Amino acid sequence: MTIRLSTESLTESFMATPASDSQLVISVEGVSKKFCRDLRRSLFYGVRDIAADLTGGRPHSDRLRPQEFWALKDISFQLHKGQAVGLVGSNGAGKSTLLRIISGLIKPDTGRVRVRGRLAPLIALGAGFNPILTGRENIYANMSILGLTTQQIKQRFHEVVEFAEIEEAIDAPVQTYSSGMAARLGFACAIYTEPNILLIDEVLAVGDARFKAKCYRRLYELRQRGVAFILVNHNSQAILNICDQAIYLTRGALVAQGEVNAVVDQYERDLFLNSIERSENRMVFPPKAAEESNGVDFRDLFFRDGNGQPTQTLSTGEPLSLCAVCEAHDSYSGVALDIRIVKVGGIESGGNILSLRGQNDDTFFQLSPGLAEIQLQLPYLGLVPGVYSAQIRLRKDAVYTFDVIESFRFTVISKQNVNKCQFYQPRSWALVPVVAPVSAGQPLP
Amino acid sequence: MLPELIYTPDSLLRRPRFLLWTMWRDLLASRELAWRLMVRDISAQYRQAALGIAWAFIPPIAMAVGFTLAKDANVFTVGETDIPYPAFVMFNTALWQTFVDAATGPVQAVIIAKPMLARVNFPREAIILAKLGEVGFNFGIKLILIVGLFLFFRVPVSWTVILAPVALIHLVLLGTLVGILLAPIGVLYQDVSKSLNMIMGFWLFLTPVIYPVPTEGAFGTLVAFNPVAPLLVTTRELATTGVLTEAVSFWVVSGLTLLGLLLTWIGFRIAMPYVVERVTS
Structure with missing residues (x-):
């Protein structure tokens, strides 16, 4: 009927590939997380949690205390090698919280997360950039924070500089960079840590269109090499472009997960009012x-x-x-x-x-x-x-x-064959008799 | 097969062997990062300061000049010091400053690293180690001053000076213990960094920096219970006379410091995820 059929069959064949347990890179099992909106109380709960943990554990971490709410509730999903999953949901749905739990920054309140492989969070472009220092010094500091040894950074240094396109400014302080240059440098540092799993949180909005396209190309290459992705983006277009699976969160609850088109459709339906x-x-x-x-x-x-x-x-x-x-x-x-x-x-x-x-x-x-x-x-x-x-x-x-x-x-x-064409070119073909032959070198009239 | 990491809500204290193993692993893993961070911080620190490393000399000299003038004018009296008074004050101030650096460093470093902590899961020990390295570097610069001072005042030096670094390290570790203990709470509550200066000022008053160790009175008792005093005094004595007056309390404090450091380190590791959770990224 339509071309949509063929994309569906493509995804089906992708999903049909056996994903054995050895290919499992992230397993999220019944994870919940509670937060508190009141700052003073939140800090106090923080101190209480520390004290409880230091005395051997927090009983009832699965119950809400006054003024708390579930930022995430009972989330489970799995990610295999080479898979890309998109997280969609409105602001405050818990997308970033989920990424922070997966990267081990904060502890879940219930459930558990298993991660296998080097995980690079692209939540943190330019983490630890010091504006006074030069681009060169910052590359070393930033990539160390992301877990590379000096030797590894030396090997990748040129690729990073080349990708970020800042060769001429590499020895200038980062505070003299334009915001686009700093963002490019941050992205290049993160992407060249050669991770097995990439967590990408709204960072593809940086740089100009050309650089963005370059980032997408690089992400595509990484995926071909078997890197698994979790992508958070408000723009469902970016998710549709990169991911084959999607997870839809609303107020911390998992509403839908599965094939990306279906999930994004559902998300957009909910987003653009129900009356449409x-x-x-x-x-x-x-x-x-x-x-x-x-x-x-x-x-x-x-x-x-x-x-x-x-x-x-x-x-x-x-x-x-x-x-x-x-x-x-x-x-x-x-x-x-x-x-x-x-x-x-x-x-x-x-x-x-x-x-x-x-x-x-x-x-x-x-x-x-x-x-x-x-x-x-x-x-x-x-x-x-x-x-x-x-x-x-x-x-x-x-x-x-x-x-x-x-x-x-x-x-x-299409009712006609436009295979292997990027766009439709209206045309006609003709056979025209030649009156006087045109000899080589002679200019055309 | 790549190693698997598991995150659960359970307390790490329930798995002590795993906890100690991860602490050891992260300590090793954080060496290079700590070095990078230290290089970054030190270069940034001196690049935007016109006077550069002179900042390491100025406070001890200012203290020494001030107190020597005050003492000569008989504003206050201090007992006999075993080395010339200006040298005494300057050397002690350098040691005290090093202790203060070690105590306030971790708190400031963790607060500054907040955005980084909220986004990247790197070994948190690196921040502390980097700060320790910076403390060492700053002391190294002060050492130039101290050597010059010893030559100028012809301070006699005993062979025990080669043992002085051991005592100095214990002094720095005691400071680090205080710093690590306060760092997680310092991120949550600004009260910590606000009160830290005041506490250090009061603590200086209780430490034999501008006066020799008092032996009598309520003040003497108070100073006797100050853990910094034996470490600081022993470091100075090892570097100069070689006659130790507080050997016993030195070893008691050192032992407690090492034990306490291990415990606060465990506490620090356990507390940090909760701290990060309460800090918006």
């Missing part, structure tokens, strides 16, 4: 009250075919319009649509496949109160079959955003 109707290649939004609105809201996103009829089938090479039905609460001029499209599931694709912006095309619309449909008309659809995610933004004069849809997912299929 999501049918294939269409999104419908309930009306917003005037006081909740920023002026103009999306109400419906869908496609129309070449005849102007609504369609759910998007075929490569056919004419298509992306239609956004908007509701304006007032009169506005200078309204433009911003569309960025990324491919879902492509690891090497770090950036957008398409970025179509109304203001770049000098196309602004005048909206009056009520409903209106803005169309992006494509004479033919250039995207090859696959699953895509579009970020659609409704803006005014390139500065003010009325409304934004973070992820509008759609599936493209």
Whole structure:
């Protein structure tokens, strides 16, 4: 039916590979952790816990004390060699806490965690960087903290510098670096510790798009070598790009785990309100009250075919319009649509496949109160079959955003063969008789 | 097969052999990191100071000048000292400063390393070892001053000077014990670092730094119960006269220090995960 079928069968074959116990790198068994929101009480509990532990153990560590809550409750999962699992969930769901327990920074309150292999936390880019010292000195300090011997650091030093692209600044103090340079250096140090397990917490947001793409490439290489990943990211796109499994946490509880597309879908469904109707290649939004609105809201996103009829089938090479039905609460001029499209599931694709912006095309619309449909008309659809995610933004004069849809997912299929093509090229072939032969060296007219 | 690490809520005290083994392993594993951290801290410390290593000399000299002037003006009287008074004060101040460094160092170092502690699971001993190395380095610089001082005042030196480092190490270890004991609580409560200066000021007053060991009165009893006194006095006596006046209390305090250090180290290891847990990253 669609290309989605083939990605599913791919994941199935991946999951079917025998994962024996010897390949188990992380096993989390019934882990819970409680925290306290009140600082004074939290510090006091800390002292009490220390005292209890020093006298031989904490009884009832599985019970809540006043003002405590479960930051994690009864989490279990396993991670095998070469697997990549994404942790999704809103802020405060317990993702970072889970990573901190796995890396052994804090003790679980119940359950246990087993870890086999060198674990590198990319929670800590540039841990221990001293701004006064030079990049060179900081590389040595930082990589030592991450557990490497001086000998090992010497071997990797050049690779790190090269990856971070700071050759010319290596002997300058880190405080003279731009934030991007410091972040690159931190990432390079962490990634070259050659871990068996990588814990990545929201750190891929650093640097420019080119460097980001380079990081993703490096992560991809590491995965090919059998490094296991746990990735935390608010951007579910990054998770879909890298991971094959996902875990969805809400307020410390594990809601779902399994194949990444299904889990991320469920997470996004919960995130974008329950009232959103999501049918294939269409999104419908309930009306917003005037006081909740920023002026103009999306109400419906869908496609129309070449005849102007609504369609759910998007075929490569056919004419298509992306239609956004908007509701304006007032009169506005200078309204433009911003569309960025990324491919879902492509690891090497770090950036957008398409970025179509109304203001770049000098196309602004005048909206009056009520409903209106803005169309992006494509004479033919250039995207090859696959699953895509579009970020659609409704803006005014390139500065003010009325409304934004973070992820509008759609599936493209093909009626013709576009295998081995990156995009669809409209074309025709011809056979033309030659009147006068063109001799070599003679310039073409 | 790679070794497996297991994290559970149970107290490590229930597995003492495992605990001691991990302590030994981490101590060995942290040597190189400690060296790196020490090099980092020392270079950073002197790179942003115009006077550089002169900062190691200035406090003892200032103390010696101040107290010598005060003594000459008969503001206060002290008993007979076995070496010239300015040299006495300067040498003692250098030793006392080293003790204070060793005691306050771990608390400050752990507080500064908070972001690192909250994110990376490295052997925590490295922070303490790095600080100890720094204390040693700073004392090494003060040693230049002390040697100059001994030459200038023609202080007689006994052969026992070769034993002085042993006593000095015990003095530093006592300071480290205090530091490690306070470090975990110091991260949680700022009260510790706030009160530390005041406590050290009072402690200095109870230590025979600017006066020789008092023998009588309530003050004498108070000083007699100060564990720093025998270590400091013995270090000085080994380096100068070679006649030990507090040998017994020196060995008692040294023994207790070594035992106490092991216990506080265990406590430190057990406490740190709870401390990290209460510190936001």
